[in-house]
Amino acid sequence: MKxxxxxxPGLAVLLVGKRRDSQTFIRIKIKACNEVxxxxxxxxxxxxxTEDEIIxxxxxxxxxxxxxxxxxxxxxxxxxxxxxxxxxxxxxxxVDGFHPTNIGNLAMxxxxxxxxxxxxxxxxELLLRSGVEIIGKKAAVIGRSQIAGLPTSLLLQRHNATVxxxxxxxxxxxxxxxxxxxxxxxVGVPNMVRxxxxxxxxxxxxxxxxxxxxxxxxxxxxxxxxxxxxEAIGVASAITPVPGGVGPVTISMLLSNTLxxxxxAYRFT
Amino acid sequence: MKxxxxxxPGLAVLLVGKRRDSQTFIRIKIKACNEVxxxxxxxxxxxxxTEDEIIxxxxxxxxxxxxxxxxxxxxxxxxxxxxxxxxxxxxxxxVDGFHPTNIGNLAMxxxxxxxxxxxxxxxxELLLRSGVEIIGKKAAVIGRSQIAGLPTSLLLQRHNATVxxxxxxxxxxxxxxxxxxxxxxxVGVPNMVRxxxxxxxxxxxxxxxxxxxxxxxxxxxxxxxxxxxxEAIGVASAITPVPGGVGPVTISMLLSNTLxxxxxAYRFT
Numbered sequence: 366m367k368x369x370x371x372x373x374p375g376l377a378v379l380l381v382g383k384r385r386d387s388q389t390f391i392r393i394k395i396k397a398c399n400e401v402x403x404x405x406x407x408x409x410x411x412x413x414x415t416e417d418e419i420i421x422x423x424x425x426x427x428x429x430x431x432x433x434x435x436x437x438x439x440x441x442x443x444x445x446x447x448x449x450x451x452x453x454x455x456x457x458x459x460v461d462g463f464h465p466t467n468i469g470n471l472a473m474x475x476x477x478x479x480x481x482x483x484x485x486x487x488x489x490e491l492l493l494r495s496g497v498e499i500i501g502k503k504a505a506v507i508g509r510s511q512i513a514g515l516p517t518s519l520l521l522q523r524h525n526a527t528v529x530x531x532x533x534x535x536x537x538x539x540x541x542x543x544x545x546x547x548x549x550x551x552v553g554v555p556n557m558v559r560x561x562x563x564x565x566x567x568x569x570x571x572x573x574x575x576x577x578x579x580x581x582x583x584x585x586x587x588x589x590x591x592x593x594x595x596e597a598i599g600v601a602s603a604i605t606p607v608p609g610g611v612g613p614v615t616i617s618m619l620l621s622n623t624l625x626x627x628x629x630a631y632r633f634t
Numbered sequence: 635m636k637x638x639x640x641x642x643p644g645l646a647v648l649l650v651g652k653r654r655d656s657q658t659f660i661r662i663k664i665k666a667c668n669e670v671x672x673x674x675x676x677x678x679x680x681x682x683x684t685e686d687e688i689i690x691x692x693x694x695x696x697x698x699x700x701x702x703x704x705x706x707x708x709x710x711x712x713x714x715x716x717x718x719x720x721x722x723x724x725x726x727x728x729v730d731g732f733h734p735t736n737i738g739n740l741a742m743x744x745x746x747x748x749x750x751x752x753x754x755x756x757x758x759e760l761l762l763r764s765g766v767e768i769i770g771k772k773a774a775v776i777g778r779s780q781i782a783g784l785p786t787s788l789l790l791q792r793h794n795a796t797v798x799x800x801x802x803x804x805x806x807x808x809x810x811x812x813x814x815x816x817x818x819x820x821v822g823v824p825n826m827v828r829x830x831x832x833x834x835x836x837x838x839x840x841x842x843x844x845x846x847x848x849x850x851x852x853x854x855x856x857x858x859x860x861x862x863x864x865e866a867i868g869v870a871s872a873i874t875p876v877p878g879g880v881g882p883v884t885i886s887m888l889l890s891n892t893l894x895x896x897x898x899a900y901r902f903t
Contacts, residue, residue, distance in 0.1 A: 448745060465745060469738030472788070473780050476717060476734060501803045509791070511742050519741070522778070522799060527810065529798040530791060534770045541796065 366624075366633055367402060374627030375404040376434040376460070376619075377426040381419060381445070382412035387438045394436075397616045403623055406432060412442055419445065420453045427455040433630055434460030434623035439512075457629070460622040463511060471519045480626070483618035485517040487611050488549055488570045489524060490618075495603055497547065497568050499524040505542045507531040507558065507591070508551035513572045517549050538562070550591035560596030569597055569604040572611050635893075635902055636671060643896030644673040645703040645729070645888075646695040650688060650714070651681035656707045663705075666885045672892055675701060681711055688714065689722045696724040702899055703729030703892035708781075726898070729891040732780060740788045749895070752887035754786040756880050757818055757839045758793060759887075764872055766816065766837050768793040774811045776800040776827065776860070777820035782841045786818050807831070819860035829865030838866055838873040841880050 367373055376398055378391050391407070398405040406429075408422045419437075426432045435458045441447050451463050459467055462480035470478035492499055504526040508514035514530075522528050526547065531538045539562040542548050548569045550558055555575040563569065573591030590607030597604055605611055628634065636642055645667055647660050660676070667674040675698075677691045688706075695701045704727045710716050720732050728736055731749035739747035761768055773795040777783035783799075791797050795816065800807045808831040811817050817838045819827055824844040832838065842860030859876030866873050874880055897903065 465738030465742055466735045467738065468741055469734030469736065472737055472741050472784060473734055474778070474784075501805050509743070515741060515743075525801070525803040527798065527800060527804040529796065529810075531796060532794070534794040535796040536770050541798075 366627065366631070370631060370633055372627070372631055372633075373402065373404045373431075374433050374624050375406060375429075375431045376436070376623045377406040377408070377429075377432045377458075379408045379410070379419065379422060379426075379435070379437045381410045381414060381438070382442050384440075387440075391438055394616060394619065397620055398623075401620055403620060404431065413444075416445055416449060419450055423450070423453045427453075427458060430630070432458065433626040434458055434619075436461050436619070458626060460619060460626055462516065462622070468511075468516065468519070471516060471523070474523065479629075480622050481520060482512060482516040483615045483622065484513040484551075484572055484611060485520045486618045487614040488517050488572065489520055490614070491570060491605060491611070492547065492568065495568075497603070499526050499547070502526050502546040503544060504528045504547040504549065505531055505545035506549045506551070507538065507542065508553075508572075510551055512551075514549075514551035517551065517572070521547070521549070552591040554591055555589045556591075556593040558592040558597065560593065560600050563597060563600045565600055566602040567600065569601045570611065571605050571607050573607060574612060575607075635896065635900070639900060639902055641896070641900055641902075642671065642673045642700075643703075643893050644675060644698075644701045645705070645892045646675040646677070646698075646701045646727075648677045648679070648688065648691060648695075648704070648706045650679045650683060650707075651711050653709075660707055663885060663888065666889055667892075670889055672889060673700065682713075685714055685718060688719055692719070692722045696722075696727060699899070701727065702895040703727055703888075705730050705888070727895060729888060729895055731785065731891070737780075737785065737788070740785060740792070743792065748898075749891050750789060751781060751785040752884045752891065753782040753820075753841055753880060754789045755887045756883040757786050757841065758789055759883070760839060760874060760880070761816065761837065764837075766872065768795050768816070771795050771815040772813060773797045773816040773818065774800055774814035775818045775820070776807065776811065777822075777841075779820055781820075783818075783820035786820065786841070790816070790818070821860045823860055824858045825860075825862040827861040827866065829862065829869050832866060832869045834869055835871040836869065838870045839880065840874050840876050842876060843881060844876075 395405045426435045435454045462482035467478040470476040504521045506518045518530050529541050542562045551572040571590035571592045575589050576586045577589050579587040588608045664674045695704045704723045731751035736747040739745040773790045775787045787797050787799050798810050811831045820841040840859035840861045844858050845855045846858050848856040857877045
């Protein structure tokens with residue numbers, strides 16, 4: 366695109382406060398932008414900034430024609446209204462796909478959201494590229510976060526799976542998961558999904574990222590998913606590991622959404 | 635509201651073409667408005683009108699402060715882009731709740747849609763008023779239309795049911811429905827749901843409205859639901875009949891949404 370029209374896609378990242386994990390995530394995103402030739406813009410605001418200050422920054426990115434994607438690194442500090450802030454991102458630059466209009470268009474068949482959240486896109490992409498048939502299959506999605514579980518349920522339904530959504534109020538969740546051909550987890554509880562929760566031959570996508578204390582590791586902890594991998598591997602026909610499964614591909618989807626947005630903006634096909 | 639602030643709520647209805655069923659539905663809605671003291675506005679456009687003509691009418695209603703709700707009677711003639719037209723209704727006046735932003739906010743926990751589609755609201759209201767516990771219960775929603783099935787799934791999930799969505803690609807739908815405590819149908823196939831599809835004691839909400847030829851009836855047809863009522867009544871602990879179940883209450887919800895909208899507009903609480 367740079368060679369053809371002399372323009373770069375641009376991604377703007379907004380960080381409020383000094384959370385270590387958020388800083389790490391942002392560093393990874395910026396590094397990925399640099400590697401593929403996407404211009405990056407960072408705004409760092411102090412922990413105690415006001416909603417108006419943040420929305421002013423978002424507005425300036427909304428109006429900036431060199432910015433094609435805007436992400437607000439979540440979670441925000443407690444005193445801020447996350448809904449109001451996420452809604453301030455222009456629909457055309459919502460590369461995270463978290464705007465309710467994008468979520469609504471994702472839910473409604475026959476409509477096309479401008480952006481689909483990255484983690485669910487990875488889930489579907491992994492299934493398709495592994496040759497897993499989705500249409501007509503029973504899928505159980507455990508968890509319903511706005512970042513992963515909810516949009517994954519909606520996206521699997523778009524692909525004509527028969528989806529059951531399992532959450533904290535579900536009684537006997539293992540009864541539902543053990544009937545599913547595809548099990549997706551987005552819970553945040555290490556090793557919650559045990560081998561007997563799964564049907565023989567099920568395909569498992571583990572979206573969990575949990576830090577578990579482990580003195581034998583250099584950092585004092587290790588990263589694990591929601592699924593008890595050792596047990597599941599004996600039952601599932603395919604499973605994504607944590608770390609190394611869904612996570613790394615998610616960044617690629619963010620870059621892909623940003624590129625799509627830039628192409629739309631420059632009418633470059 | 636009229637006595638307190640001298641203002642009436644107002645509902646605008648837009649009809650394109652001369653479909654008999656649409657004309658009947660609109661007549662019922664206008665009559666209901668008259669009965670409860672809601673001002674009604676009707677725009678009738680010819681079958682061959684253009685999108686721009688329709689959107690101009692919608693825009694004038696969007697700007698009219700006496701109009702608090704706008705409904706576009708669906709289906710529209712084939713040559714019109716229904717998505718574009720429905721999207722033109724101001725979010726603040728979308729009393730049908732069909733705008734993707736309202737659907738997105740319905741899907742996202744912790745957010746409040748300005749309006750919830752009427753049929754799903756009736757479904758929940760009937761369950762709650764009948765003392766049916768929703769939280770933690772297994773619900774099967776058969777069908778996923780944008781008017782009924784999809785928003786009902788989302789709303790049941792908001793009420794913390796464990797929802798499975800059954801549709802045309804689902805294999806063995808009766809296996810899923812027969813495990814459900816609550817079964818909601820929105821299919822448009824008369825008598826599709828048979829007695830053996832249901833668990834003993836299940837609660838059944840039939841949203842289907844199907845016309846079945848019946849020479850013994852005066853009009854030559856009778857109205858029936860998606861559920862084989864005679865079989866289901868022996869298995870279910872509660873069931874809504876068709877006609878007479880969900881349908882009549884739906885209009886009340888439309889009026890209620892219009893009143894809510896007027897209250898918001900006039901800051902009347």
